């Protein structure tokens with residue numbers, strides 16, 4: 022540390038080092054998470070006071086203390102930066118230092134903005150990849166570091182974020198830009214004015230250049246060179262009095278009378294003619310104030326009309342061949358998706374490609390046309406906000422005494438004719454946008470975005486009044502909750518109205534147990550036909566043995582109900598047997614065939630095993646297996662996948678590591694480059710991610726969702742950082758830790774495995790220690806299995822996964838679960854009938870049940 026000769030600086034510097042040492046002991050990970058808390062640092066904080074004796078004035082003391090702390094902190098900060106890189110594990114010292122400063126700042130021991138000053142310097146000194154890491158820190162601590170003293174911090178936050186945004190490419194780092202914006206949005210209150218463009222400045226630096234060669238045979242009469250923008254601005258010859266338009270028809274003036282449609286009956290230009298006109302519109306889009314000049318406005322109007330006419334002509338043409346364009350669209354999408362992850366980095370580029378050669382292609386693309394039309398709508402809204410009607414409306418709502426004149430353009434009023442033109446043009450654009458693939462949806466989206474934008478403009482005109490609403494009081498909250506409950510409760514609802522389902526399982530008091538009962542497979546699976554055979558036999562006996570007429574009728578009705586349900590089930594698979602049924606009370610034929618079918622199907626060795634024969638765990642959450650290196654995770658996972666290939670699906674992670682020999686992309690890993698990996702990470706596409714041995718690894722949400730979509734249960738292997746992230750994201754899974762009988766077996770197994778040299782084994786064992794340490798945290802894992810004898814561990818693992826822990830372990834879980842449904846079903850059906858006194862209400866009118874599934878649903882829900 023640099024000596025400053027100031028005793029307090031040296032003393033605080035020493036204390037800071039002690040705090041950092043303590044932090045390293047407390048937080049044993051090398052990652053940003055978890056954050057340090059004041060209690061983690063023991064009594065070090067009390068010692069801060071002793072370094073700064075109280076002086077005559079508290080203000081003087083505060084100022085000198087802040088200066089001393091800042092100097093010492095900066096020394097330490099620079100030392101850390103000089104000795105580590107942001108990617109190295111030792112960078113944890115930086116995060117620890119920032120955490121310590123955050124604690125000091127919350128305690129008002131140092132300048133509140135100190136942390137952000139350092140972050141600003143850090144961002145300035147790092148590459149974009151390094152900045153991502155710093156942002157990991159900022160995002161993970163956002164709430165904490167912005168909760169107190171925000172006014173003192175906000176300027177630095179804004180400055181550093183803006184500086185970072187300036188460095189980022191909107192095209193290549195779109196997702197990172199988004200992270201920065203989201204950080205700003207979340208940190209600053211909604212009504213914060215610091216980033217509001219109060220002066221109504223337009224983004225005039227965004228100049229769109231295009232080929233300035235005059236097109237052959239065009240109608241352009243002159244080419245003006247706009248010296249500011251250094252681009253050729255073609256001017257269309259337009260009738261001189263178009264804005265007054267007194268003696269001319271709308272067609273003659275290119276202006277539009279009320280209700281007339283712009284672009285009506287005007288033939289489209291050639292592409293060459295349109296090209297300069299089309300691109301010169303961008304000038305007015307980025308500098309709308311140009312339109313206050315009559316000449317510019319006239320040429321703008323003609324350009325807009327010519328463009329829309331061309332768009333309409335293209336639309337009509339593509340409507341004539343819709344199938345082809347649909348095909349092309351599909352092919353485009355397919356090709357893009359087929360290119361695997363490379364298109365991830367190929368994000369939207371906000372700069373237009375304006376080559377003349379591309380023009381025709383671009384303009385025939387619907388998305389491109391929509392983009393331009395959206396720009397047109399924005400400018401139409403801008404023009405219409407200057408109309409006399411809009412002015413009147415604004416004055417009616419009552420502006421504050423000091424409205425923001427810079428965004429009002431009070432000296433500009435759009436005349437009636439131009440207003441009508443803008444209204445007509447807006448209407449035509451809207452009509453156009455509603456057509457085509459998803460046109461209505463697209464139109465609705467932009468309509469709502471634009472209408473919201475108008476509110477922001479109003480807010481700016483009103484000089485950004487604070488957007489706050491008084492907090493809801495506890496009384497108001499309770500009153501509205503009670504009222505809502507009252508409004509949604511039907512008092513006349515009978516507990517179990519005649520003919521309706523028993524909805525008791527929905528009752529709140531039943532809570533989790535009720536939900537669990539809903540997951541019972543018997544609720545959604547069809548009962549087997551066989552299960553009805555015995556019951557119908559029993560009903561037959563009841564009919565024969567009935568002591569009086571009433572008993573007999575009850576038994577007949579019960580039999581009819583069951584026969585009906587059995588027939589509905591048989592109708593899906595054994596319709597042939599129906600021919601053999603001669604009497605409605607004698608349906609045995611369906612049972613005869615059914616036995617044969619079951620015999621054929623239950624053949625576990627058969628490749629084409631039907632899905633319904635598969636046995637799934639009751640708990641279908643993802644399974645996460647962790648454990649120290651060498652404990653046998655991969656071995657157990659392999660066994661599980663071999664035995665339960667149709668039930669459990671393994672996901673491949675994404676990694677930046679190059680493939681090893683024999684590794685297959687998509688099977689062992691998804692091998693992606695760093696750029697694509699970062700884009701995925703910034704886009705929150707990973708459930709968890711980590712860096713190991715200098716390479717990045719991540720579990721893609723999409724891959725996991727894909728396994729679920731296949732109807733399988735995802736199985737993942739993760740180390741404790743990953744588990745921590747997964748838990749923080751609130752992803753529900755079952756966490757199983759595989760533990761060795763004692764740590765020494767790990768080394769033996771790794772040596773026996775022979776896949777790593779001595780050094781790698783050492784490195785693995787070091788991390789293994791941490792894994793074992795974490796396993797001690799109460800509740801971190803749902804199940805800990807000690808892998809002593811492999812076969813026993815596998816059985817225990819299966820039992821846990823399939824929810825058969827408590828049952829006999831001699832048979833495999835699959836066997837156990839498989840053997841139960843038939844008998845359980847019989848019991849449940851009986852219980853149902855009993856619960857209702859008889860199965861009278863089971864009868865389902867034919868008109869109400871159209872399929873076999875409905876029989877199962879329509880019948881009493883199984884409990």
Ligand SMILES: Nc1ncnc2c1ncn2[C@@H]1O[C@H](COP(=O)(O)OP(=O)(O)OP(=O)(O)O)[C@@H](O)[C@H]1O
Pocket residue numbers: 648649650651652653654655656657770771773774785808809810811812814
């Ligand atoms: N119960 C067991 N008894 C003896 N050897 C075992 C047992 N379980 C696994 N092994 C062996 O231990 C070695 C390490 O197992 P495995 O590769 O499955 O470990 P791992 O936990 O996946 O390790 P890593 O995390 O390093 O990939 C293998 O050679 C495996 O055959």
